[in-house]
Amino acid sequence: MREVAERAGVAMSSVSRVLSDHPDVSPRMRRKVMEAVHELNYQPDILAQALRIGKTLSVGFAVSDIANPVLAEIITGAEKRLRAAGYSLLLTNSEGNAELDIEHISLLERRRVDGVILSLVDEHHPDVVAALRQLACPIVLVDRDIPDGVTTRGASFDHALGMRAATEHLLELGHRRFALITGGPERPARERRQAVEETLANVPDAEHTAYPGGFSVDHGRRAVLEILAQDSRPTAIIAGGNMLMEGALMSLREAGVRLGGDLSFVGCDDLAVAELHDPPIAVVRRDSFAVGDAAAELLLADLEPGSNADAPREIVLPTEFVARPSCAPAPR
Template structure:
């Protein structure tokens, strides 16, 4: 016998064992856990399945018994097994234009809280105000098989984004956005006109006749609504001049626009900052020029910021509730996932006057 033959490995005997699919162990474990929950709650396994999947045809008493058993046993449903059975991932994607904006962070928080309570996880993407990333993130989330989308887009006019949404079959909710598409979308919109009208009326009552709006991008609904509202409001006040400077929702734009306005032949006596990031730039430029608020110029900002309460004088604001916006958007998406038709909800804005609004200088 040669050395090579002596070293030949032994061939194992044929086995009659049946190969088990990779996911079957998880499925069996999940079913075993559900069986224990059913036995403890004194109900059928089908009842446990309906409760855990959020089925509406479950009595409150049944749901309470099952959830008490789940908590007592520490049972955690196997999400992969549930996804394979139902085709749902119980995840929702949120496309956010710029998560560094405190307003959008609060909206995302409200949405996540509402979704989590309904058994959904939320995947958040940040487009850093780049329109091409909106479309990229929409496609990415669809590849992840999310059950629905929340959309606070950087640019409503992007052809790439509109094409991605036209091809999409994923239930979607617009967050203060308005798309030029025939497909119906659910939407949570803010009534920007109401707050702008109230602010203009207050400034005119104080004697202001030159009011400027430093607005964000005209490619999103909030900016267009604020500009239109300012023009409408000034029609009710003859002799009052409005000036608009639109651009990005950034500190740099706020600073540059304020510099341009103050250098003009007839600078404004009041400025409305159309966003909390824009506000930072406005304040920076006013400070650099030693322009006093409200002695030299009155100031109103759109949307509250956490540090605003520390600003002296206190800032007048056109407020809305971003947390409520997030809750409402998530609620509309959950309704769609339950079979309801698309719906639009309009939430209010309110002007709150403060010491930053005073009479114009002589």
């Protein structure tokens, strides 16, 4: 910057004003400075700027499992919005391990990110909650409960909406014995399971078994093996997560089960695999890009005071059930 100032024959402060769009700049000054900037190929040092203005213009995004394609979409949505606002994304992956979440929260803090977006492995983990409580920067949780005593915003889905519709659809097709493969303690798993169980509670002869475990392909695989080994098999399986769906479909294929005939199946998230599967898989669909975008918007409301002061504390987006041939009338 000093070299630019010398080359342009002006003061460093003038260079600063030109580059940060300060109003007190004449066209002549702007021209002189920009000329020197181009000649020297000068680019402001973001680290030095951060030192000076106390902001790094970076946002941390702690992801529970980066292998989950839905999270890739959420990140895409968030990054696009943040980039437009001049922020860069710093990504961490916790590989489904809550301990890593804790490490990443403090790591992002030490990296002086201006705010964080968190898709936590387990938002009820006491140490995670403690870490959130002492985190000073603005926080947005993606599709997680907001723990007590933590001031954060949230961008979530109404999982119950799509799950209720899916369950009702299966009931209308005559199904009464359900199996629900679900995740761990996090909000989407809890909400999906609750929606299914509440819907079935209104139907006297309906029964169901839940297979909680975690959002992994492997759990989906094992749960289906367990389900198929039963004496009185369920006639409908609901996989409460896209990776669970993937694992479940693997086991079903290996077992030679033809979906839509003996067994109806509902998965989660409208990934290519669901539509391209034979038969196509009914799913509960959601707009993951939109929730990423919403999370970024909420965070920006905190990062840029005055921009959107009356932003809501929480944004909840809908989910919808998409009926496809993997659901068929129950065998009699």
